Amino acid sequence: DVKVTQSSRYLVKRTGEKVFLECVQDMDHENMFWYRQDPGLGLRLIYFSYDVKMKEKGDIPEGYSVSREKKERFSLILESASTNQTSMYLCASSLTSNQPQHFGDGTRLSIL
Amino acid sequence: GQSLEQPSEVTAVEGAIVQINCTYQTSGFYGLSWYQQHDGGAPTFLSYNALDGLEETGRFSSFLSRSDSYGYLLLQELQMKDSASYFCAVRDLGSGNTGKLIFGQGTTLQVKP
Numbered sequence: 001d002v003k004v005t006q007s008s009r010y011l012v013k014r015t016g017e018k019v020f021l022e023c024v025q026d027m028d029h030e031n032m033f034w035y036r037q038d039p040g041l042g043l044r045l046i047y048f049s050y051d052v053k054m055k056e057k058g059d060i061p062e063g064y065s066v067s068r069e070k071k072e073r074f075s076l077i078l079e080s081a082s083t084n085q086t087s088m089y090l091c092a093s094s095l096t097s098n099q100p101q102h103f104g105d106g107t108r109l110s111i112l
Numbered sequence: 113g114q115s116l117e118q119p120s121e122v123t124a125v126e127g128a129i130v131q132i133n134c135t136y137q138t139s140g141f142y143g144l145s146w147y148q149q150h151d152g153g154a155p156t157f158l159s160y161n162a163l164d165g166l167e168e169t170g171r172f173s174s175f176l177s178r179s180d181s182y183g184y185l186l187l188q189e190l191q192m193k194d195s196a197s198y199f200c201a202v203r204d205l206g207s208g209n210t211g212k213l214i215f216g217q218g219t220t221l222q223v224k225p
Contacts, residue, residue, distance in 0.1 A: 004154075031211040040120070042199060042217035043155070050210045058212070090154070097203070097211035098142065100157035 003027070006091050006104040014112055019078040021107050023091030031094045032074035033101065034058075034066060036087040043090065049074055050097075081111045116200055116216035123222045124190055132185045132219045134200035141202040144176050144183045145213065150196045158185070158198075187221070195223045 007022035025032065033048040035058075045058030047066040055066050063085060067075045074093075078085055088108050092101040116136045124130040134144065143162040149155040161167050161176035161183060173186040187194055197220050201213040 033212075040217065043215040045212065048210060048212055056210065056212075092155075094211045097207070097209045099211070100145065100160065101147075101155075101211070101213065103154040103156070105154045 004091055004093055004102050004104040006089075006107050008107050009105065010108050010110075012110045012112060013078075013081050015081060015083060017078075017081045019081050019109070019111075021076040021078075021089055021091075021109070023074045023076070023093075023104055024072050025074075025093040025102070026072065027093070027095065027102075028071065029093035029095050029102075030071075031097065031101075032068065033092040033094075034064075034074065034076045035090045035092065036060070037090055037106070038087050046076065083111050085109065086111045116202065116214060118198075118200060118216040118219045120217070121220045121222070123224065125224050126190055126192060128190050129186065129188050130190060130221065132187075132198050132200075132221065134183045134185070134216055136181055136183075136200075136202060136216075138181075138202060138204050138214070140205040142205065142207075143203065144174070145201045145203075146172075146174050146185045147199045147201060147215075148196050149199065149218070155199065190223050192223050192225070195221060197221070 003026045034046045035043040049055045049068040065077045091104040094101045146158040147155040159174040176183045197218045199218045200216045
């Protein structure tokens with residue numbers, strides 16, 4: 001089975017901090033994605049990557065950046081955390097573009 | 113732009129059949145997917161319709177009609193464990209080889225005894 005592991009289940013940070021969310025997949029998947037999930041808004045794509053060192057903006061990239069130095073790891077970075085970035089963050093990966101996405105358990109991030 | 117519309121909530125009783133609709137506005141897409149997410153859990157893939165028609169996987173079936181810009185997920189013989197949120201998603205033609213999906217806002221299904 002595919003395993004997508006997010007480094008933290010719950011995280012509390014302060015406004016202005018630089019926050020790193022880590023995601024690792026173990027199945028040599030090409031594509032990796034970061035979403036945030038808020039009540040009533042579904043899953044919104046922040047950034048995605050289709051290859052090592054390649055990244056593209058999703059629908060809501062403002063205030064975020066990403067890093068993919070190795071194929072198995074995709075990091076989401078909040079450059080200067082703000083309270084409106086309090087949310088559930090979900091990482092996903094897919095083998096190829098036409099294969100299903102596999103999700104991690106999510107990180108519930110609170111910015112105080 | 114692209115958008116997918118789903119009902120926000122559906123309630124049904126154990127043993128019943130329920131249909132969750134997904135209507136979409138997009139210039140073109142590769143196929144329609146469905147994902148299930150239990151409260152506090154990760155979304156998991158349920159089904160994919162690349163072509164028009166019905167796809168059946170056990171108690172779950174999914175249907176697509178491109179001409180009607182419409183799809184649905186059908187859950188039969190409902191069980192309490194089916195209580196979850198269900199998301200439809202499309203990969204539009206402009207996504208190329210990226211695998212980028214557009215998700216609907218999700219339908220919360222509550223199954224009652």
